[in-house]
Amino acid sequence: xxxxxxxxxxxxxxxxxxxRDPKVLVFGEDVxxxxxxxxxxxxxxxxxGKDQVFDTPLAESGIIGLSNGLALQGFRPVPELQFFGFxxxxxxxxxxxxxxxxxxxxxxxxxxxxxxxxxxxGVNTPELHSDSFEGLVAQVPGLRVVCPSxxxxxxxxxISSIRSDDPIVFLEHMKAYRSFKEEVPDDAYTxxxxxxxxxxxxxxxxxxxxxxxxxxxxxAADELAKEGIDAExxxxxxxxxxxxxxxxxxxxKTGRVVLVQEAxxxxxxxANVAALIAEKGILSLGAPVARVASPDTPYPFAQAxxxxxxxxxxxxxxxxxxxxx
Amino acid sequence: xxxxxxxAMPAVRKYARDHxxxxxxxxxxxxxxxxxxxxxxxxxxxxxVVD
Numbered sequence: 001x002x003x004x005x006x007x008x009x010x011x012x013x014x015x016x017x018x019x020r021d022p023k024v025l026v027f028g029e030d031v032x033x034x035x036x037x038x039x040x041x042x043x044x045x046x047x048x049g050k051d052q053v054f055d056t057p058l059a060e061s062g063i064i065g066l067s068n069g070l071a072l073q074g075f076r077p078v079p080e081l082q083f084f085g086f087x088x089x090x091x092x093x094x095x096x097x098x099x100x101x102x103x104x105x106x107x108x109x110x111x112x113x114x115x116x117x118x119x120x121x122g123v124n125t126p127e128l129h130s131d132s133f134e135g136l137v138a139q140v141p142g143l144r145v146v147c148p149s150x151x152x153x154x155x156x157x158x159i160s161s162i163r164s165d166d167p168i169v170f171l172e173h174m175k176a177y178r179s180f181k182e183e184v185p186d187d188a189y190t191x192x193x194x195x196x197x198x199x200x201x202x203x204x205x206x207x208x209x210x211x212x213x214x215x216x217x218x219x220a221a222d223e224l225a226k227e228g229i230d231a232e233x234x235x236x237x238x239x240x241x242x243x244x245x246x247x248x249x250x251x252x253k254t255g256r257v258v259l260v261q262e263a264x265x266x267x268x269x270x271a272n273v274a275a276l277i278a279e280k281g282i283l284s285l286g287a288p289v290a291r292v293a294s295p296d297t298p299y300p301f302a303q304a305x306x307x308x309x310x311x312x313x314x315x316x317x318x319x320x321x322x323x324x325x
Numbered sequence: 326x327x328x329x330x331x332x333a334m335p336a337v338r339k340y341a342r343d344h345x346x347x348x349x350x351x352x353x354x355x356x357x358x359x360x361x362x363x364x365x366x367x368x369x370x371x372x373x374v375v376d
Contacts, residue, residue: 255336283339286362325334325356 001185007177009151009184010040013158014078016188018048024162025070026053028063028080037082038118038177060086064093067113068101076112078162084119084171085128098167099142110165120173120212121262121309124302130174131299132263137169138240144193145239147171149214151182153237156191164193173212180215196243198250202232205323206250207315208273209260210236217260220315229323239269247273248281255286256322260315265293287325292318332359341365
């Protein structure tokens with residue numbers, strides 16, 4: 001056990017899997033000698049060699065096309081898209097090819113690809129670096145979308161993802177990379193895919209969220225507790241497919257739901273969760289399902305982030321409104 | 326007037342249904358005039374007599 005940041009936990013997971021299986025390959029723009037723009041692949045090339053960890057030309061569609069070809073040849077590619085804002089360059093390779101390949105081939109091949117990518121706001125990035133586009137990939141049948149909220153989950157979920165025979169988009173929130181530490185076991189361990197995690201037990205209201213917003217929700221829950229409001233915080237962890245059982249059990253317990261996402265209200269995955277609750281949990285509802293999200297505009301200029309992104313107070317205000325409905 | 330729509334959240338409607346309570350017989354004390362679970366309880370404690 002050691003206290004570590006999320007980015008270090010991710011490096012540890014990659015290191016474990018590269019050692020465990022020579023078919024695991026890590027590649028992308030500047031992930032080799034440089035060690036990645038966030039140091040996520042730091043020293044991995046030195047340790048595992050250029051045949052397992054290597055740089056690619058600057059072409060996202062090529063990187064994912066390369067992953068698809070390598071997967072068809074029996075490798076377990078773990079490509080990196082430097083920032084998820086650049087996913088559009090690779091969207092056909094992801095949605096039109098990778099996600100459909102097993103289906104198209106009648107299950108005669110598997111596509112064990114894990115696409116790692118950084119996203120997320122609050123760190124003053126330039127344009128198209130911080131956008132939350134998880135909703136786009138969450139709408140693609142055949143893909144899993146995974147988003148850890150902190151170091152412990154990041155290592156366990158990344159190991160699970162790399163070992164999965166299904167294609168996975170693994171989204172790493174930039175603000176969560178280094179802003180806090182958690183105890184992380186030294187050895188390999190897994191956190192199950194398709195399973196949400198209850199990060200805080202509560203009885204009055206369920207806050208359903210993911211990514212860096214989990215941390216804000218937990219801070220909001222601490223403040224709400226001082227006012228006698230006992231909030232449960234549910235971390236989706238896997239955004240597609242949704243863990244219906246855990247979501248519905250929590251809704252049944254509390255009867256009140258606040259969905260929190262960093263993405264714009266028209267984006268993200270909150271609407272999917274709201275629809276699920278409307279379909280299968282409506283008789284538990286004591287208040288309308290509420291959503292905290294960003295405004296429906298393109299991601300703002302860095303100077304406007306603070307005013308634009310959902311914050312702790314937004315969560316507190318909405319939870320109070322929902323509890324007092 | 327039972328032609329007026331009854332305001333109650335789904336959880337309260339189910340609770341009332343499970344206790345064979347007719348929501349049109351109850352005056353809601355909640356915000357927006359909605360019937361609360363506690364209103365159903367009060368109605369039941371009152372043996373279903375409308376005040």
